[in-house]
Amino acid sequence: MGEPQARGRFGEYGGRYAPESLVEACREVEETFREAWADPGFRGGLARLLAVHAGRPTPLTPAWRLSRELGVQLYLKREDLTHTGSHKINNVLGQALLATRMGRRRLIAETGAGQHGVATATAAALLGLEATVFMGERDMERQALNVFRMRMLGAEVVPVTTGSRTLKDATSEAMRHWVGATGDSHYCVGSVVGPDPYPWMVREFQRVIGDEARGQCAAELRTGVPDHVVACVGGGSNAAGTFAGFADTPARFVGVEAEGGAGAARGRLGVLHGCRSLFLQDDDGQITEAHSVAAGLDYPGVGPEHAHLRDLGRARYVTVTDDEAVGAAVRLARTEGIVPALESAHALAWVIRAAGSGELPAGSTVLMTLSGRGDKDISTLKELV
Structure with missing residues (x-):
């Protein structure tokens, strides 16, 4: 990358x-x-500035209780703890x-x-x-x-x-x-x-997430590198920054999109907002509306580097529903005392689903970027929980 x-x-x-x-x-x-x-x-x-104003480095938090329940070793890269509450x-x-x-x-x-x-x-x-x-x-x-x-x-x-x-x-x-x-x-x-x-420049500014996590995993994990690196994807900056830190490792990348905004999973080649990438489109090539309970994932496409990583097979892109994301947010709150942003909850929802189905083998190590905190989503959660 x-x-x-x-x-x-x-x-x-x-x-x-x-x-x-x-x-x-x-x-x-x-x-x-x-x-x-x-x-x-x-x-x-x-x-x-990132150190004295934004509060970097952010910690790598083992999700102890949830890991025991899922049968995997889940670690959270805590971008929710930065100043302003996200990456x-x-x-x-x-x-x-x-x-x-x-x-x-x-x-x-x-x-x-x-x-x-x-x-x-x-x-x-x-x-x-x-x-x-x-x-x-x-x-x-x-x-x-x-x-x-x-x-x-x-x-x-x-x-x-x-x-x-x-x-x-x-x-x-x-x-x-x-x-x-x-x-x-x-x-x-x-x-x-x-x-x-912009796609390259923003990824480089977000690379600090992956670089920090790489060093933290080297110190924390017996193998030094997680089996899976997981992040939510709208446009995809937190995922791109996280993946960049592990680009030269065998870690498997998983980008998790909203079911109603799955540019990488179901998009077609098109041009929007100055770049050529994968976007949700109708039969006439018109961009269609996306939907997600998470406003930050309510985008009908994906960044061009993510589209390229998909084509190369270097990263997989999967989707979860609104209900799965809300359920994951509640579960993290009640097992780890962390209320995640609904965007981040999409990534967690896939981890929960994949662990339950056996797609993540027992004992797998999973690094998940928790891209933001859930304060902004409390009104939405109050209506849905």
């Missing part, structure tokens, strides 16, 4: 499908990122530093569950930047707490009332807004989607 091929390609996926004004902006982002990523001063400054802060701090390096004073972002929006608002406040966050009206209703948090941090939250009023439409509006604001604004994409260099 290194750099993409020429023109930002992962096999037949990726690329830079954007209006000319954004092509030039993406070129500047790529040039700045390459220069910054090769600069020890930039890397050191980001590492310090999103890793990427946003990196992109916010890039924005200041480019002389941009405002961050534009899209958000579904609100965690990327909160992280963007947080980084903007920390670095003295402005922030404008686009969020689907439906997601604003079910993630009202995160909307309040963004506004309290000083961000402008723009409701998106078109289409399904969820993450896909928020992303479309954010990109349209960026077209007219490239001179003073940086678009802080929240996942491994979008035009080159």
Whole structure:
């Protein structure tokens, strides 16, 4: 999982499908990122911010009681314990530093569950930047707490009332807004989607998850490497960052999608939001709406590198239902005292199902990235549990 091929390609996926004004902006982002990523001063400054502001490294937590019940050894990479409550802060701090390096004073972002929006608002406040966050009206209703948090941090939250009023439409509006604001604004994409260099760049900023977990597993596990590495996938940034740390190992990768948003599992080749990847489409090639109880997985496609990993057979992509995810969230809360985000609960639901069916052999070691905490989902859980 290194750099993409020429023109930002992962096999037949990726690329830079954007209006000319954004092509030039993406070129500047790529040039700045390459220069910054090769600069020890930039890397050191980001590492310090991740440590003193975001709270890294995050722990690797053995799920003792649940492991005994399932007959496997389950370890949780605790991104829920970062400042702002999810893995999103890793990427946003990196992109916010890039924005200041480019002389941009405002961050534009899209958000579904609100965690990327909160992280963007947080980084903007920390670095003295402005922030404008686009969020689907439906997601604003079910993630009202995160909307309040963004506004309290000083961000402008723009409701998106078109289409399904969820993450896909928020992303479309954010990109349209960026077209007219490239001179003073940086678009802080929240996942491994979008035009080159975003899928690669966001994965590199999230690689800290996998790199930390790799060292922690080496110290914790007898074999040093888990049998399976599991993470939820919407666009797929937490999974891409986790997988990257284990790319040269025999660990088997499993990306878990929402049943109603399974781009990798059931998508077809198409172009959306600046990149070529796998998307849910109708017979006429029109993008269809996704659905998930987890707003962060309510996206009709998957990042191009995930599509490539699927084709290579390096990663499997499976789906779970809303009911399975809610049940997994409750089970983790009652066995380990951890309330996960509903996005993360999808990954756990597959672990529970696979252990019960024998797909995960008894005694298997499983590393699962717990990408976020469940505070934001309490209202939803109250209605469903």
